[in-house]
Ligand SMILES: Nc1ncnc2c1ncn2[C@@H]1O[C@H](COP(=O)(O)OP(=O)(O)OP(=O)(O)O)[C@@H](O)[C@H]1O
Ligand SMILES: CC(=O)C(=O)O
């Protein structure tokens with residue numbers, strides 16, 4: 001005889017001392033079996049509810065099953081019948097999932113769906129509707145717009161196109177806006193797309209403003225203190241050393257420099273200056289992380305309803321907290337996630353509190369590699385990825401993953417190894433920058449990210465190589481602790497029982513992220529009622545976000561989900577799933593009827 005076990009836990013008091021577990025109730029199936037299932041059906045319900053919920057008379061059996069031979073959800077069966085009898089309204093019966101996930105599920109089955117999420121920076125090479133569609137088809141989960149480049153009108157156009165793509169073609173591509181930040185960078189080269197600096201040439205770096213065209217071999221610099229802060233003999237590095245100059249003379253606002261490492265100058269390239277082998281951090285270290293131009297861009301992002309704002313050159317947790325409260329006061333539904341870009345020495349110093357304050361982090365290796373020795377970047381990446389996982393924040397590995405694909409249709413072997421390592425570290429997302437913004441092969445680059453991710457993820461699963469990473473408790477309340485324990489246990493059970501999928505019903509996405517944090521072997525179907533939450537979950541490892549209207553009644557939710565997903569061929573009878581929810585804190589193991 002099989003059974004369901006309900007544990008009722010009072011949370012009316014926050015003291016763990018009042019934790020009580022009632023006598024487990026065993027419910028015996030009396031109904032006939034609806035669908036034979038291979039494995040027995042069990043349910044563990046841990047309830048963190050109001051005191052009145054402790055009244056056992058109110059608690060109906062959640063699951064009833066027959067030992068070994070099969071089982072049914074008792075009240076689900078009733079609900080199932082009800083659903084079948086009454087034609088549900090279009091809205092309540094619809095489930096929204098993006099076209100690519102649906103196709104992937106149908107073609108490859110649960111287990112081989114991609115877990116690592118992919119972000120593409122949109123630029124001149126990819127801003128057309130068809131180009132955006134091609135990226136979405138190829139697996140883009142998030143489109144990134146970089147406010148360093150382009151006008152607000154241009155960015156608005158991209159956002160509109162992505163939204164239209166989602167509406168018309170059924171994708172769920174989220175939008176990330178990346179701020180310019182106020183580190184030192186070059187101006188826009190007077191409209192030229194690039195300029196070549198040759199060995200030994202003398203260039204003028206100036207804080208003077210010019211109307212285009214710029215005088216020959218002139219570079220404008222955005223930081224007024226620049227000419228005062230540099231000294232003759234300093235090394236001036238463009239983009240972390242792609243081009244190098246030596247300062248030979250200072251004349252008022254002009255700084256004459258000799259090119260010592262020739263190369264291509266790109267508009268708004270980052271500038272750092274070095275003295276005696278050390279990065280010089282003068283008054284520019286005091287520049288605000290969010291400049292006045294950034295605040296205008298942020299207002300723009302809020303008005304356009306972007307899903308993520310990535311903050312460049314974060315130095316401390318304060319700026320993240322400040323931005324989050326600013327957004328909360330202004331954004332319509334107050335739910336734009338703030339991503340801290342880790343790309344400066346200060347951000348490394350204050351890493352834990354910055355990640356703690358933010359909704360996610362980005363290992364922005366481009367600028368990071370210009371501020372710390374290059375050989376230190378891989379270990380910092382590993383550290384940031386691991387810390388984010390421990391603190392339950394999604395993490396993005398960004399920059400130069402496939403840099404050579406800006407020009408060539410295939411990557412270098414070293415680039416493939418780098419992508420593999422990021423996937424092996426189990427970062428949530430990989431990001432393309434120049435490869436998709438202005439490269440010649442944006443779709444091919446995305447395909448490489450996708451195929452390498454799939455390959456490494458599969459190999460990892462086949463070898464059953466689960467990394468030993470300690471996941472400390474992060475809950476801030478007793479109820480949170482229950483959610484966390486449920487997710488940890490559910491993920492472990494999912495691995496041990498080799499279930500096909502985890503289902504999580506989560507209104508704000510928190511339980512979905514707790515499951516994702518465990519990096520289980522099976523995919524996680526995350527059901528949420530809000531479109532914005534669904535788009536945001538797109539950034540997190542292993543989550544397949546669905547939008548679905550559901551009630552507080554888990555039995556009817558499960559029943560409804562099964563029938564909707566079955567009707568669309570995304571699951572089938574007999575599939576083994578584990579379901580958890582943040583309404584009724586529970587773990588249920590069952591075969592799809
Ligand atoms: N909207 C755009 N318009 C024109 N060019 C763009 C645009 N977005 C990106 N690019 C080009 O693609 C390159 C790489 O994009 P990316 O967003 O990584 O720029 P970045 O300036 O290196 O990054 P960040 O400023 O965040 O450190 C840029 O240097 C720029 O040449
Ligand atoms: C992405 C970014 O900002 C960087 O790598 O510097």
Ligand SMILES: [K+]
Pocket residue numbers: 146147148178179180181312
């Ligand atoms: K930026």
Ligand SMILES: [Mg+2]
Pocket residue numbers: 312343364366367
């Ligand atoms: Mg950067």
